[in-house]
Amino acid sequence: MTAGTTGGATAKGPTRALVLHPDLKSARRRRPADLALAEAVALAAALPDLEVTGAEVVRLARPHPGMLFGAGKIAELKARIEAEEVALVLVDGPVSPVQQRNLEREWKVKLLDRTGLILEIFADRAHTREGVLQVDLAALSYQRTRLVRAWTHLERQRGGFGFVGGPGETQIEADRRAIDEEVLKIRRQLAKVVKTRELHRAARRKVPFPIVALVGYTNAGKSTLFNRMTGAEVLAKDMLFATLDPTMRGVTLPSGRKVILSDTVGFISDLPTELVAAFRATLEEVLEADLILHVRDIAHPETEEQAADVRDILESLGVAEEVPVFEVWNKIDLLGAEARDALLVQEGRSPGIHSVSAITGEGLAALLDAVSGALDERRIVETLTLGFGEGRARAWLHAQGVVKAERDTDEGHEMTVALTERQQAALARLRQG
Known part of the structure; x- marks a missing residue:
């Protein structure tokens, strides 16, 4: 605003x-x-x-x-x-x-x-076309239940929704009509944007780069970690909801493997249902990830409760169980010596947990090595034979960018593919369905 x-x-x-x-x-x-x-x-x-x-x-x-x-x-x-x-x-x-x-x-x-x-903050933070439309849609869903504010702000030239200000009440029926008309308009615009995103994703699938998604409670330090890992300059402030639009960058790991790193909107407890639904498309990169890094502010007094909130939202989004998740315990630079020592002992006993400081870079090298190792371990090369009638499965494999070699035989298409466990499960469902 x-x-x-x-x-x-x-x-x-x-x-x-x-x-x-x-x-x-x-x-x-x-x-x-x-x-x-x-x-x-x-x-x-x-x-x-x-x-x-x-x-x-x-x-x-x-x-x-x-x-x-x-x-x-x-x-x-x-x-x-x-x-x-x-x-x-x-x-x-x-x-x-x-x-x-x-x-x-x-x-x-x-x-x-x-x-x-939260809607006002989201309106101020969203910058991409899809982000703005998703926030608008969430606001309309919320505001329609109220109809106690004028809807002249639908023609606004500023950020925000006018929930804070506003010229006063207007006729409820006129408000309802204005909301419904705007909902239809936004859904049509959003359909075009989502179609464009799908084309972009389809293009990315043809490049055999795994997607690593950063998720976590808002202000856990995801954007700071993203910047440290990619050299990007995403807005990173000590402020709730500093990042609302998904940002993606290519990263070359120390092993030489290239991955796509995705920074996502932060989660929060009691996230309004309107926002969970509206931001599902924004979180599609998480649904397609080969590896999820759950970034936690380990110095926060409610770090366990925050982590539980993130897990609940991931579950509600339908994130597949076969997608591996690393817990990245961030902000260890804010801990005292005794707490840090206890943390490192716990990390050593629990594979999949990595203590880091996105500010100082401590622990980052070990995290990147673990990411590379997890992606390498979970990509299995095998030879499949698809019948000539399994065109959908064959097209899907090519779209995923996992086909290493292919030749036709009397039985069908013989394909050498490199699949993650998630992709193996998805292919099995596709062939059964």
């Missing part, structure tokens, strides 16, 4: 924001409230033209249907909002349209829930 357009941001300065984390006793998955609040503040800091003036954990036995918070807490927060001249309240959790409208009227400020905030 451009300067001066976020909510109450003016030429005088940024929008003043208050971050609230509702700590519900009935929450299914308990995270320490202070750490959840810290992540919410980091999310807010990722939005430009925003100044977080305060943050607070609000403990709730249960959410109040119409106002989320109790009357006493609402009055207390109203006094704080007025005293600190807050223009935007960020609630780290779901807020219903009715709750949002009532709280905005009571506090006389704009309000964003967690989904709305």
Whole structure:
């Protein structure tokens, strides 16, 4: 978003924001409230033209249907909002349209829930055509359930979605029609972009270079590691969601093997379902990877919980079990000597775990050697005979770029191929189907 357009941001300065984390006793998955609040503040800091003036954990036995918070807490927060001249309240959790409208009227400020905030950040970070369209589609899905904001921002000339600002309410039916028309328009545009991406992928399959995908929780250091491994200059900041668009680069490993390295959008706990669906295409490189590097911020107090969130999302995306995964424990430079020693002992006992510092380069050589070894070990050369009626399987093998030699026999096409275990399983399914 451009300067001066976020909510109450003016030429005088940024929008003043208050971050609230509702700590519900009935929450299914308990995270320490202070750490959840810290992540919410980091999310807010990722939005430009925003100044977080305060943050607070609000403990709730249960959410109040119409106002989320109790009357006493609402009055207390109203006094704080007025005293600190807050223009935007960020609630780290779901807020219903009715709750949002009532709280905005009571506090006389704009309000964003967690989904709305993440969408605003995504809108500001997405740069490729597909990334922008995917974010737009996610925003439409989210906003259609609300219809409490004007949709004049559909013709916007700036980043962001207008969730923070906006000229006020309009007729609901007109809003609904505007949303539906925009959804159809974006889906048509996205279909063209996805088709172009498929052509690019098909071209890449003809080059026998394995794909190595970096995944991980947002701010785990993926982009910094990507830059260190490739010499690229991808945006790498100590900021949540610094990378939203997939970036791919060719890398020559120390063994001489060439691979394609893919940097992907960071995952986060409670990622809105609209975004998981909308970014599936953005994460297609992960689905096609020969090796996944799960980058973890091993110095973070919630590193285990973050890792579990990443695994859950990979599973929801349908990442095949046969794709090998290395855990890359990043940011060891932030650990004390005792913690580092314990980490190295654990690494030595667990194959598939590699401790590194993307900042200093420590451990990177060993990681690259392991990547090369894993790709070499898992590519098996064999000779197959495909019947003349198995044209789809034959075309698939050629598209994968794994055919080393081929000749026709009386029985069919005799092909010498070099396949990874994942490709072997995929070919078996193709021949059975």
